[in-house]
Amino acid sequence: MDSQDPEASIRSNTKTAGNAQSSAALHPVENANYWNDRYSSPGHVPVLTPLPIFTSRVATLRPGNAVDLACGSGRHARWLAQQGWKVQACDFSSVAIAEARAFGTTEDIRYEVADVRQWSPVGGVDLVLAGYLQLPVAELVALLVEAGEWLTPGGRLIYVGHAREGLTHGRGGGPQDPEILPSLAELATAAADFKVNALAHVVRADGRTVDVLLDCERWA
């Protein structure tokens, strides 16, 4: 399994989820059971190491209240708590949240099973992280705009995901379905009302996979 992205092998471009949840019009990745199946599969190995692209940026911030959107097994939530942040972490896969909790619970992390599109944190937050949350792009953009509204003035929003441009400039790494791959320009629309610290493509060391980074903050 890819050491950065726990679900790098998403390849499907079918809209048939093939499980119990009603999902005829949904992309498979929008279905919690799709993710539950992945986290339950015999080959699943939780990725423990937080993304350096997050840790290097967050290390310069003063700890406060953070959100980990689509936290998966909780690698970023745990790292944030170790750095002194109070974390609200949400994922709609109950299996992922159970796995995250199995790494240990602390009063500094509150895990919730919830769809990020219908969830909001308690109180204002100083940092929102979202790693490899690949939603249909319009939904991702709407979510990032909303997440920006949760931020206190000067608060940061950092998103890393697979980039649409990987389809043309990568060599087959990551998901291949443009529907769930934001382009740089689309992420720029999400950040239109923020102070943008970084909006960039990041080509992984394997040379096959192109990610996209958005690091922005609420104007103080």
Ligand SMILES: C[S@@+](CC[C@H](N)C(=O)[O-])C[C@H]1O[C@@H](n2cnc3c(N)ncnc32)[C@H](O)[C@@H]1O
């Ligand atoms: C590739 S994993 C990344 C997990 C984690 N962010 C990390 O970097 O280790 C994508 C995660 O997004 C979650 N997810 C996808 N769509 C979601 C949604 N609408 N609401 C909540 N979680 C979602 C999945 O359950 C899965 O855990």
